[in-house]
Amino acid sequence: MSRNAEEHLSPPKVADGESYIHASVYTDPDLFAEEEEKVLRRTWKFVCHISEVEKAGDYRTHQWTGVPLVTIRGNDDKVRTFVNTCSHRGAKIVRDVAGNMKHMTCFFHMWEYDLEGNCTYQPREEGYEELGPTKDDLSLREIRTDIFAGLIFINFDGNAESLRDYIGEAGEPFEKIFNNHELEVFHYNQTHVKGNWKAWYLTNCDLYHEWSHLVNRTTSVLTKGYHDRPWRIQPNGHGYNAHHLDGSPFQVNYKKYKSWENRDHLVFKGLAPGEFRVTDIFPNLSVFFRATCIRLNHSTPIAPGHCIMEERGLAIKGESREDRRMRTKQFVQIWGPFSRNASEDCAYVEATHACQEAGANPYDLMSRVEKFEDGVHERIHSDTYLRHFWGEWSRLMGRPANNPKNFMEAAE
């Protein structure tokens, strides 16, 4: 029997009210604005890899919650992030995406700032002697910036806990491996996705969706022990899915996909051949291992139905041309704009958003519990992490994700 309107709009019939969300969390402009304040400006946000700002003067521009930012390495070797706007008329100072510079010069009136954010030069500076201000009052606004395992993060909240404390044990699956090598970014792409940033992130975290990818069905889902792997839930909304319950690695059988080889060469130190791991850092960074490949994936929210998704691939600095070529080949088999999986993921998020935006699907289910005889049900295809994410989101927002705007009460 199909459902009528009333049945369709009623909350899902589930035993636990925390196991679904209201789709407005993906579409409502007020919630989006509030989320910027309460979630995105109070948590640590991944910017880029340290190799992208390797030398003094190397910079990378970006934005977060609409604020233009520049992350730059100073002459003292410290990586800082500044609001990328001139203290004079507010023009964007650094306009390129990436590069190297000795100082930052605003192109409007040629004011100059050093790499530490001090205002160091104004043409005909004496014009401010009468009324002020002085250059000392005009330095750039700095945003907290810190580095964990080579990953640069920022936080708008000066009172937030340290990055290391924030990540905590969620860094366990990747920190050591990242530190085993000198890594550099060799792959980059960004995509404007017509979907909500959380929907993008949670597609990474919803491992039940591996059923959708031909690659994952053939190389992973069929593999012995695939379904056994437990979610490891961590404070602050983080989590990871890595080893089997007994601590042994999960090894993907890449050879099962026609023409592909198994990944047993060029494996990062600390991983087993073919090993897969994923770590999800709240609010939106996913760190993937696929034996020979590391992918950093996050997105920048633009509007409720628009985010810019970025993919980065990490490789070992100084490896031979042949090794790099092989690693690249394997990376772009699964990730990147012409890969077998990433564009499929984009399509899922866009298809979902189109329905949610129209109000066609009022609820989003996260009630999967895969039962295991040992009593540990928080396994790969259970919605354990999704519930954890939305719990953290609800806590920060002060609103339940299943009824964020009191729709039920308003309707009565």
Added chain:
Amino acid sequence: MSWQQVCTTDDVDEDAIEEFDVGDITLLVANAGGEYYAFPPNCPHQETPLSMGMIEGETLICIKHLWQWNLRTGELGDNAESPLLKYEVKVEEGAVMVNLEKELKYNYQ
């Protein structure tokens, strides 16, 4: 039609599945470790072409929902909820002979 030659053993590589037409009947022949099996072209579940499926040992796997069957015993494996129909097969001097007395069909809803 009863016993018909569908192909030769060389026509189907090991662990491969090939499609053949004999008269009006379309069927698949799989070579699972040197043993030959013949069955209707689509999965009993959602009519997914099994020609795109995989052979692992004696197991046939449909690529869509990973329904699995043991080709030799006919036993249902992981995910499979209904049986695979099979034709009788015999190999005679390199010819793969299939009993096509009656076309095997599923009752798709």
Added chain:
Amino acid sequence: MPISDEQITRLIYRSCLRLDAEDFEAYLELFAPEFEYRISNYSVEIRKDQRWMDVNQDEYKALLESIPLHSKPLGTFARHANVYDIERNGEDRAKVTTFLTVYYTTPDGGTKVFAVGKYFDEVDISGDQPLIADREVRLETREVGIGSIVPM
């Protein structure tokens, strides 16, 4: 008879038409044995050259054959090519530079530019027919919508 410029040009155009039609079998007939195919660009963001696809003959064949098994974009691609230059390198090889625009028509019929770039081809002209021995699709466009499992 040596291979003419016209034959080489027609080879490039046929590769576009056959890929547009997703007639992968006929498309692959235009390639020489042991060919390689790459999609590359320069990333302004990481200030490096990068490859978004890098496959040999067998890998490319398997990739094309598996497309119907994937969640393929529902629209269609149309390639517009202009052969800019044919540079002969002895009697066996020609380097061909082709300007490429790829349009994407959505399922509801709207068309937009998907990507702009160039084909840099090595064409084997030693036989009766010219064949593509190496193709690099060099993209100018770095933001290709949600991407595509169908190559360019």
